Amino acid sequence: MDSTGDSEKQPYQRLLPPHDPPLRVIIVGAGLGGCAAAVAMHHHGHEVVAVLDKVRSFNRLGDSLGLGENAYKLLARWGCNITEIQSIGNQAPTMKIRRWHDGKVLAEQPLMDMAGYIGHRGDYHDIFLKWVRERGIPIRMGCDVVAYADSDPCPSLTLASGETLAADVIVACDGIKSLARHLVLGARDDPVSSGYACFRAYFKPSDEMRADPARNALLGEDSVNFWIGPDTHVVQNTLRGGREFNWILTHKDDGDVPESWFQPGNMDEVRRLVSDVDPAIREAIKSTEKCLDWKICYRKPLPTWVSPRSHRIALLGDSCHAHLPTSAQGASQAVESAGVLAVCLSLVGRRDEVKVATRAYEKLRFPRTRVSQTHGEDLRDRWHNVLKNVDGIVEIDPEMVKIKNRPLYAFDAEQDAREKWQQVSQVVRAEFSNGRIEPLIEATGV
Ligand SMILES: Cc1cc2nc3c(=O)[nH]c(=O)nc-3n(C[C@H](O)[C@H](O)[C@H](O)COP(=O)(O)OP(=O)(O)OC[C@H]3O[C@@H](n4cnc5c(N)ncnc54)[C@H](O)[C@@H]3O)c2cc1C
Ligand SMILES: *[C@@H]1O[C@H](CO)[C@@H](O)[C@H](O)[C@H]1NC(C)=O
Helix, strand or coil, X not given: CCXXXXXXXXXXXXXXXCCCCCCEEEEECCCHHHHHHHHHHHHCCCEEEEEECCCCCCCCCCCEXXXXXHHHHHHHHCCCCHHHHXXXXXXXXXEEEEECCCCCEEEEEEHHHCCCEEEEHHHHHHHHHHHHHHCCCCEECCCCEEEEECCCCCCEEEECCCCEEECCEXXXXXXXXXXXHHHCCCCCCCEEEEEEEEXXXXXXXXXXXXXCCCCCCCCCCCCEEEEEECCEEEEEEEEHHHCEEEEEEEEECCCCCCCCCCCECCHHHHXXXXXXXXXXXXXXXXXXXXXXEEEEEEECCCCCCECCCCCCEEEXXXXXXXXXXXXXXXXXXXXXXXXHHHHHHHHCCCHHHHHHHHHHHHHHHHHHHHHHHHHHHHHHHHHHHCCCCCCCCCCCCHHHCCCCCHHHHCCCHHHHHHHHXXXXXXXXXXXXXXXXXXXXXCCCCC
């Protein structure tokens, strides 16, 4: 088997195609999930015909994003140079969880306990795109997928231009506002408010800010800090030794923030919300020129991730398992899903058994993503409640506020899929012969 730890020492080897000719795969969406899917499919010997994205070019969008060990052990196995990710990420060894009012450190933990590597989403995305291109996989920009045909054995999709493309398998990695979820699964797009929204800002501190003792406390070297208070928390982190600065303020949402990555935030409201936070972060936030207001929505877990007729169109990433920011696992779980889908496709010997692979994939992935989604919810709730109804003097047990993602990282998604394959594929085959695919979760009332 591949080793994970010494992948740099061993020359990388792509696996031989398990099918002759190889399975042809089209990937919709060149976000981190789509790129990971392309790299995983390539590693496992499948042929990625194209990765399609509707935008004409990518901008450096978003701010901080975490990539955990559970993801980079897979990426390394697929021949990706993880040092490239590591070297552009936050270099702080630990993160500090602090009391809202005065910044007293309640707990200090290695960065690895939360996310592994934290970097700018846009920077990480550039590297993922480079990994895809290095493998000779075409990324076609400006390709807006507007329709899917769920036909067996050759599902297809149609672009806004009218062009139609067909393959053995289509993987829809089209993000939280997925069209595939609607067109392929017939699932309604029902954002469920989480009751919270984030104000967020990412900027390069000015020379003036760097020289101001009231605002430069966190700019000396890379740092990651959290200030937690009743129903609110602030995340602060830097990149490039403090030359880039990011803060995210999670606050109660009164329900009127549209779900968007681009909604401008009201800085007067921000200044009011941080008026009583630790001065070390307060002044840096208050002097920020502009921010975004980012509503945090859930999607209800879906009863299926796979198209009902051909079983050859599968969803992956935020389109079927979006995470809260506090989980720090959205991108990592997309990478795991990519590995599992590619492994399952390799484990079916015959081309007409693709449907066994996709159905095994959703059965393997659903419970795992529920666990990591719930981790994010649990952490937010602990942070928002721990300081309620206590006066400032009470000692808080560090365990109550610590980030507990470590157990998620030991997991090897590909190995797990191989170990469970026999059993899961048997269940899937039995479901096909009974003529009923069990839903991943019972549909809740409409
Ligand atoms: C603008 C933006 C900013 C983000 N910022 C952060 C952040 O700061 N921190 C964080 O943790 N997470 C952030 N995320 C979420 C994070 O990127 C995802 O959780 C993770 O990378 C997995 O995403 P994905 O690949 O499934 O979906 P996405 O990253 O959303 O990618 C989906 C891709 O599909 C494309 N697409 C959508 N519809 C179609 C269509 N019909 N046809 C063709 N292509 C289509 C989109 O253009 C997009 O490139 C952000 C996402 C976006 C889109
Ligand atoms: C991996 O990336 C790092 C950082 O960019 C670089 O220094 C190193 O040479 C790369 N390793 C390989 C084997 O390409």
